[in-house]
Amino acid sequence: MRVKWLKPYQLGSIVMQLSVGTDSTWSLRTMIGTKIAELPVDLHVFSLQCASCKSVLRSLSPTGLVPFLEDGSLRLHDSLAILEYFNELSDGKLYPTDQGKRALSRSLCAEMHAGFSALRQTMPFTLADVSPLTAFSPAQTADIARVTTLFASAEGPFYQGDKPTAVDAFYAVLAYRLQHYGVRLQGEAGQYQQQLVAWSFLQEALAQLTSTAACSHP
Structure with missing residues (x-):
């Protein structure tokens, strides 16, 4: 299911999209990360209790898991890596300056x-x-x-x-x-x-x- 998470973040004409899942702790962490980094994204929510949703997810994500970030040709499928990427995009908002x-x-x-x-x-x-x-x-x-x-x-x-x-x-x-x-x-x-x-x-x-x-x- 696709829902709006503020407005899409754009790098030129590229829209960054974040796929997440219900009852997924790692999805929640990346969702919170977008808020800290102030990087609105296009959010896609998958019901992890639904076989059809999971089938669609497997066709999109290289691991078949959430969270999964798409930014142009870039594909990231690990929550820690995704937050590190958000940190770089936001000029360091996710980590202390010290x-x-x-x-x-x-x-x-x-x-x-x-x-x-x-x-x-x-x-x-x-x-x-x-x-x-x-x-x-x-x-x-x-x-x-x-x-x-x-x-x-x-x-x-x-x-x-x-x-x-x-x-x-x-x-x-x-x-x-x-x-x-x-x-x-x-x-x-x-x-x-x-x-x-x-x-x-x-x-x-x-x-x-x-x-x-x-x-x-x-």
Whole structure:
């Protein structure tokens, strides 16, 4: 399903298009990235519960997965690579200007990209109602402890201070996932979690996917 995400970004006469999917955490991260970078795109939303939608997606994306970015002849199919591209297009809006903080930001994004497997496996992302978790395995507890440490290190309303970066785009979805399953962090970690959950960029992206979750295919 094709929907408008502000107005198309154009490089000359080329329109940049971003394909995303329902219940896709990586799609949400790239959608938030477009907002931080102030790069409106043509957004295409695919219902990942629909066989017909997934068939169309496989014909477009080299991996058959979302997110998938098209900018002229360029094809990008990984969320981290897509945000790096957005950062270049926006003259660095997705990362801090300080070299050390920029390196740390990339390290944290990579950790989110590859880590927290216990939470991913046992708390599958969904916009549907779920029952809160009341007991946690050692692996879940370890992941939550690591998230707590990271979130408590936030320097302001956003991780690097007053302005959102790629780190916030990557961890906002995790903050929402934890709260969705009844995990509310305490202290400074909890403050950052609640800031991310209430963040308008996340809420707008969630609403966008929710509004297009119903598929028109039989």
